[in-house]
Amino acid sequence: MHNGIFEKDQAARLREIARKGPGNGPDTIPPVILTVTSGKGGVGKSTVALNLAITMCDFGKNVFLFDADANLANLDVMLGISPDNRLGNVLRGELSIAQAVTFPYNRLTFLAGSSGDARYPHIDGSIQEYILDQITISNEQLDYIVLDTSAGLNKEIVNYSLYSDESIIVTTPEPTSVMDAYAMIKIISMAKPEHRFKMIINSAKSQKEADETAEKLHMVVSHFLNIQTDYIGTIPYDELVVKAISRQDILVKKYPRTRASISIREIARKIIEAKQTIKLNKVAHV
Ligand SMILES: Nc1ncnc2c1ncn2[C@@H]1O[C@H](COP(=O)(O)OP(=O)(O)OP(=O)(O)O)[C@@H](O)[C@H]1O
Ligand SMILES: [Mg+2]
Structure with a gap:
């Protein structure tokens, strides 16, 4: 028994149901789980997760945004909402997921962190x-x-990547951020060599700086870890990102034509185009 509520057997049974889908029918394909992570703090994970999720909703996808930041969560603040119920309530067995979620935008389901x-x-x-x-x-x-x-790079963070279909690694061009991204990829890939990684360079001052950063990370990852990462885009440094966060506005809604929003839309499009492949792989493993 964990925290008085979760039995391992129960989790195993649920996993089985989740793999088959609620209807147990051959047409039910589970959602693609994307974990946004980085190692280093303050590099734009929450900005990417939130704006990507909302953009994918705008593209007609049903998205569940899960703030898994362990007890320093702030997606709800970025969304400008203050939900009564959060992950902590679910973990303590006080509420089910369905009772704890909110629906801040069309097609978006949100579970606030604590x-x-x-x-x-x-x-x-x-x-x-x-x-x-x-x-x-x-x-x-x-x-x-x-x-x-x-x-950070602890077990809890790495586990989320291990349980997901892909990790979206966010890094800025700063060498410290690139180093931490490398460390994160290394630890995840040691535990799960077949794991897929997508890479986003955030807060880049120029496309050249972003491409050089992506190339550097790609080189060390392929040379030392012998794995491939998929560079899915750059989000430029954009003052409107800062403005949107400080005013609790959603960047892609409030400033859809700014460069950062345009980049996020391109990234969302790439992710959606790639989904079919992941789904096929998922079915193959059932
Ligand atoms: N593309 C960008 N252009 C300008 N500023 C940015 C950009 N992306 C992020 N920022 C700034 O960086 C700050 C941190 O972003 P964010 O909260 O998304 O990072 P994080 O990686 O989630 O941080 P934490 O590790 O604390 O969870 C934002 O408040 C914003 O001011
Ligand atoms: Mg964050």
């Missing part, structure tokens, strides 16, 4: 898997689960 919750429980891998399975079976129309992690 922040400064003194009763936030310690969680382990089986609980994380259980939560993801619960989200998967909560709505059979879901196309994507977008998961925003906290900074």
Whole structure:
């Protein structure tokens, strides 16, 4: 028993249901789980997760945005909402996922993380898997689960990547950020060599700087780890990102024509185009 609520057997049963889909029918394909992570803090994970999720909704996809930042969550603040219920309530067994979520935008389901919750429980891998399975079976129309992690490189953060279909690694051009992104990719790929990585260079001052950063990371990852990363785009440094966050506006809604929003739309398009392949792989593993 974990935290008084989660049985391992129960989690295993749910995983089985999640794999088959709620209807157990051959047509039910589980959503693609994308974990946004970085290693280093403050590089734009939450900005990317939030704006990407909303853009994918605008493209007609049903998205579940999960703020998995362990007790320093702030997607709700960025969304300008203050939900009564959060991940902490679910982890303590007080609420189901369906009871804890909100619907801030059309097609978007949101589970707020906890922040400064003194009763936030310690969680382990089986609980994380259980939560993801619960989200998967909560709505059979879901196309994507977008998961925003906290900074750092601990077991909890790595587990979220291991349980997802792909990790979206966000880095700025700063060498410290690139180094942390490399460390994150290394730890994840050691545990799961077949894991897929997408790479986003954020806050770049120029396309040249972004491309050089992507090339550098790609080189070290392929040379030392012998794995490939998929560079899916650059988000330029854009003052309107800062303005949108400080005013609790959604960048892609408030400033759809600014350069950062245009880049996020291009990235969302690439992810959606790639989805078919992932889905086919998923079915093949069932
Ligand atoms: N493309 C950008 N252009 C300008 N500023 C940006 C950009 N992306 C992020 N920022 C700035 O960086 C700050 C941190 O972004 P964000 O909260 O998304 O990072 P994070 O990686 O989620 O941080 P944490 O590790 O604390 O969770 C934002 O408040 C914003 O001011
Ligand atoms: Mg964040």
